[in-house]
Amino acid sequence: MLTCLCKILPLYSAIEMYLHKKPIPVEWKKPGYGWTKLNFDGSCKGPNGSWSSIGGLVRDHKAQFLLGYAESIGPANSTLAELAALRRGLELVVEHGLNQRVWVEGDAKTLVDILEKRREVRCLEVRRHISHINSVILPELENFVVSHIYREGNRAAHKFAQMGHHLDKPRIWRDVPPHEVLTIVHEDAQGKIVLRRRGLAK
Template structure:
């Protein structure tokens, strides 16, 4: 047994690899959480493959995790962060129009969370829209948080739908293509992120 282990060391050296095992991966549990009583939670996401294939989407849910509505748009965007920002701008606009003024917005983009603190970093094409979004948010009870993408799968499905389908879409009842990922969240099932 010792001779076979010893003979493998030169192979590692020849390939420029260490025979030592790398550090074991960490598994981070990720689960979608409902908002507090009388709040609405919206999860948003952007999808960007290229300027001709970009989209964004979002889903609104109540304190029990029940479906309130969802949107998906084909986007005119020139980067992934623009698609993410467009999703947030639309989510805030819809919430305001529907009177959902206790709003928890959750995104898998840590940059979007940062942009709420540093407005001057926004891409210039979106500065006016972002300023309008901030004006609405200032009149709401508003909270924003980051979630790993493993916990944002429903919004991801909507963003990809937007990238693949022309126009804008709003659903008052849940579309069939969301049922599986929505059920995963509603049952508080845990996904794992490998770090």
Template sequence: MDALSVIEKAVNIVNEYQAARAEPKEVPPAAGGGQKIWQAPTSGTFKINSDAAVYGDGTLGFGGIVRDEMGEVMLATCDVYEGGCDTDVAEAMAARHAVKVAVEAGLRNIVLESDCLKLITHLKKGLLENSGFSLIVKDILLFRSSNVSLAFNHVRREGNRVAHQLAQMSRTFRELRVWIEEVPNEVWTYVLSDMISMNA
């Protein structure tokens, strides 16, 4: 059995385990474009992937991971929020959380990547409407005024698996968690899979 087959089998086992532990309402993946696999940022840039999980009881889970041009993990985070909202707002909140943690860690040259096409479109175009969603978009854009270079990219769900798993795990921890230069064991197979795909 080759290494990729072993990784795929491990990923499937982890998926089944996560599904058995909690059954959140899946945040639907965006239709349309976006890359299918995770791609490393350019040299000197850090890529943040973020995702949200919306649970039946109204709890929101946020997940985020920051990696460098080699695919090495700089930091990972997850958090929970008690209180319901629609999926677009949850995705925006997850992105804001991940960017905030990265900026607080001293990172300044950042690409934010999400599978929420609406969020990435609003961020790229600076679209602000009279809504709670737009207030969060504005919060994210304001990081640029803190001497932060911040670009935005849309990725499909397949390219956002690590952040997705961290969002799923948030309910286990029930509080803010940040890992520096590491990830929880349950997420490691996804990180490794991304690194293999990146070098394929």
């Protein structure tokens, strides 16, 4: 019986320690003066991402909403959906003349690492998107930084991406956000901290 307890106790202690880890405080941060911030997200549902959508929003240094977007993009894996969301967001930033200094933020750590550290990728579709961003869009920006944030700090973009699943055609909102994200945008502007349980993906 003692032998059995010795085997069980270390496992129990590990579980107890995991459950009692302190959550991580996550907060959306305003960009600096003269900067705009693009938060983006992709959403995949169904087997093999058979229903995918994208979304995101752009805010200024006062956290004021400038524009948002959402659309359904058909079949795509999570990386491609995130990348499509980023590409579309950057295209809109350029189209609307918001391209002086742009801070891009998303909750897809792998994609952020690819962009930030210029990592090589095997997927031809991913490489095509990244090549377009690097060669066509980024030269249009005066300054550009990219960072990762946990989903708890990317709630507004996540909501836009979820909304994309229900749209028949691409949708853009200017100056005034849709009511579905009003509360989140307001909470972000007020600096609300959302606690994240350790061990969660993204």
